[in-house]
Amino acid sequence: MRKAVLVVLAVLTLLGLVVGSIGCGGGDGEGLLTPKGRLRVATTTSLYDTGLWGYLEPMFEKKYDVELDILYAGSGIALEYGRRGDVDVLTVHSKADELQFVADGYGVERVPFAYNYFLIVGPENDPAGLKGLTPEEAFKKLHDNPGSGKFVSRGDASGTHSKEKAIWKSAGYTDYEAVRTSGSWYIDSGSGMGPTLLKASELGAYTLTDEGTFLAYKGRLDLTPIVDKGSILLNVYSVLVCTKSSKQEMATNLLNFITSPDIQELIGRYGLKDYGKALFTPCVGEPEPTS
């Protein structure tokens, strides 16, 4: 009867091996457990939540006959993966951190490839009365009138989170920790852009979001843009090849792919059909926008 146990084990092993090999052929005899012909990109959540990566991925895979693995992460953790050498390419939006990353020798070059703007979104009735204010004034008003409205922060060291901190700083609050812990109006959600928008919508709160993710999620949200003007709201996405990557050639292919005129044109049109508005403005070959 020990046989029963052995039979079950054998069945499990077989199941694992058989199931594991189905569909894993991938053309070149690549097995489940061998990481060959793959390229890893760590991306800010917004480029994934908007569906842009899902749209570009198959085109790149087909053109270069490679499996593109996309790691969904905030810019903070994406840069950390790059520093540790776990990914080959980054697509992120946190300029100061990116410049530091390149200065420290982890990135070959920072190449801005598209931009859009951040928005402060909130409930339609704008309980805290932020309409018409600059981003800095709006933040100040929220902070100084804690009962008037809640604010949901990404709180995850992402590019959007660093932008939020930059706005607090520019508004005169140099001690971000003090803002973060100043009361129950400030909610630290610790999640990606899409999830944060959904939470803000549930809570009837304000949040800072990139325009692309907001448009992509708009149908599922009871939120509307409240503040959309101010040069601090500029949001530039860059692509960086990591120096620690052992796949420099394929990584450079991806960089060239994203910055090629054809793909830039597709990025510039992305979302036009579904959201009535392009989600990104391509910017390769132009000076980096500053406002």
Next chain:
Amino acid sequence: MGELWDAFVKALHLIVTLDREVMDATRVSLSIAAISCAATALLCLPLGSLIHFRRFPGKRFLISTIQTLYSLPTVTVGLLIFVIFSQAGPLGGLGIFLTPTAMVLGQVILIAPVMLGLIISALSGVDKAVSETATSLGASRFQAALITIREARFAIMASVVMGFGRAFAEVGVANMVGGNFAGYTRTLTTDMMLQTQMGNTELAMALGIILILIALVINVVLNRLQQR
């Protein structure tokens, strides 16, 4: 109730149409859990027997430690694998971080204490008279041990099923060390987490229903095998 019903219909639709993403996630989930479970069982059956049948100092302490590790959190295992196997870690050169291999390793670490502990309990549950009788009839210590293992087979089987269940249903290790890459390391559970975060509640629930259905089928099959 409407939402639940919609999710159920959607789950059926995804199964019937053999949806590519769902099939991929199911394949990854099943193969990784099965390989982890088989590897752990092959490791734990001899090890558990050894711990049970041998007398050595610190045995009770060892067993308590194993039982404490039942509640090893999945994120702790994930973090451990990350620190050790990430390129910057001591074993980074193996290049297994963010691959299915790392997921299998993580799940083995996760389920080994449970399986080991339950196998030891299973063996302890067998009446001492069984091996004493065998010995008195002239069986060697090894033969007596085999007879005890045979007596405990159902409980041992239960521990293997339990291990498979924990590996199949967990999300922390899979997400942290696999990277949730579609078609490669994305399992049913990590896909559910992603879809929930992206607000695709219905799809996430449909995946949950598929996961439970598969667990049901597997358990029925294993039970059948065991009864034969």
